[in-house]
Amino acid sequence: MASSSIWHSLPTEIKLTIVDSLPGQDLESFSKVDQRTYQVCVPAKFRIVKLATFQALQRFLDTVPPSYLSHIQDVSVTTEDEPTAPVISLRARTDAFISLLAATPRLSKLTFRMSGSLDKSIIAPFPYLRNLHKMSIVNCGDERESPLSERLVVSIAGSIPNLTELSLENISRSHLHASDLEGNPYIPVVHNDGDVPDHPKLGSELALPSLLRIPTLTKLAIRETHLGDERWINTPVACRLQVLDLGNYVHTDEDFNSACTQRIMSAVGPSVDEFSLSTAVSDDRLFAKPTETPLKSLRKLHISPFFPIDSVVDTVSNLAGSPIETLSLQCFEEDVVDLCSALEGFLSRRVERGPQFFDKLQRIDVTVAANPEVDSDPSDDGEDEERIAAAERLQNFCRDLRLASFVDKLPKVEGNPPIPIVAPFPKRATKARSNTI
Structure with a gap:
């Protein structure tokens, strides 16, 4: 007592x-x-709330006092239904999300998982979310059956007063902005988004390149989305992007994805400090020369596990015009040996070309990503030993060149010492508590 x-x-x-x-x-x-x-x-x-289904959102709105919602700062919501849920109209579904957003004035981070588009009225509450700085929109549905329109997404993003970080995944092009894709059987386009109203600042031009007209934007990630809009070249850039993350689009080939990536890099390059790359960069005339490259501030280069390993040496070399300090690469476990070998090839090229080639480079890191397409059966000791030997060769080479290096998540083999760590690897952040329903 x-x-x-x-x-x-x-x-x-x-x-x-x-x-x-x-x-x-x-x-x-x-x-x-x-x-x-x-x-x-x-x-x-109620600071962090995760609502795993649309029905969870309905229960949340029905049972939680409205005054509690004002404390929400980070919310993850979805339009996906529970297996036995009744059919709900698009407008009723949209109204539920509007009710949530209208009651969360402190919201600073929003993760929105949609299965296709919502009604255009979903745009209405976003101009009032002045504390919203980070937003992620993912279409978790099949793009062919439930596309999520670029017009709706761009209008939402452009309506947020102080948006700094935006992540988009599996967004579909609108036929109003992609007439060149009409009749293409492989790339879905949206035909029913003409009712998305003109934006007060962006006007009728609600194509993906108009995201560059959002002046507050500093971080942009676009994955699994067709990036072939030529307006990326001539859209006025009002933002100063510091972080850029571009993924491949599965319905186009490597050369097309590469051309799209290089086009966007050229448009936003001068301010980019950190870049995540999923496709090869072939233009050595532009990006390899310090006097020509638009990526004059690039210090951190990340390469995704889907990047073609046989293009690593040429792509990294082609970005020699940038003052890159950190090179980090992800790969799948079965690719560790090939990737380490490719990096040794890059380092050999660095030695051959002399001290001016990647003179700012300080460290190289390799992390291993889980491969969802491969069974997680343990590999045999011979494969493990080969990976560890490849990692040690790479790290010894880095040490000789006075570069810090780390290779992550390799299994230990009895009799082998732990892989040396030249510099400490950042600790993983602890997970914040949240309300999950």
Whole structure:
């Protein structure tokens, strides 16, 4: 009783600080002490909310007091239904999301998983979300059956007053902006998005390149999306992108994806500090010369696990015009040996070309990504030893050149020492607590 009295006598600021320090399960238990304690825990309990289905969103809106929603800062929502859910009209589904967004003035991060487009009225609450800085929109449906229109997505993004980070995945081109794709049986286009109204600032030009006209944008990621719009070249760039992440589109070939990537790199390059690459860069005349390259500020280059390994040496070399300090590559476990060998080839080329070639390079890191298309059966000891030997050769080469290096997640083989780490690898961030329904 005495301890409870002491707790309730504490100033509110101290109570909130204590509550904020509690991990998820401890917070949940502590909130059940009494009603007064629960109220103190409300801001922390509802700071992060994850709603795994549309029906979870409905239950959340029906049961949570509206005043609690004002504490939400990070929300992940989806339009996907539970298996036995009844059919819901598009407008009713959209209204539920509008109700959530309209009640969250503190929202700073939004992850939106859609299965196709919502009604155009979903745009309405976004101009009022002044604290929203980070947004991710993913079409989790089949693009051919449930496409998500670029016009709707661009209008939403352009309506957010202070958007700085935007991630898009599996977005479909609109026939209004992609007449060249009409009749193409392999690339779906959206035909029913003409009712998306003109944007107050972007006007009727709601194609993906218009994202570059959002002045607050500093980080842009676009994956699994057709990037063949030539307007990327001549759209006025109002933002200063610092981080750019471009993925491949599965319905076009490597050469086309490469051309699209290089076009966008040329448009936004001067301010980009960090770039994630999924396709080869073949233009050595532009990107390899410090006096010509648009990527004059590029210091961190990331290469995805889907990147063609036989293009690693040439692509990295073709970006020699940039002051790259960190080169990080992801690969699948079965590609570790080939990737390490390719990086040795790049380092050999660096030695041959002399001190001016990648003179700012400080470290090379390799991390291993899980391959969803390959069974997770353990590899045999011979394969493990080969990977570890390849990693050690690469790291020894890096050490000789006074470069920091790290190779991640390789299995240990009895009798082999741990792979040396020349410089500490960043620790993984701990997961924040959240409300998941």
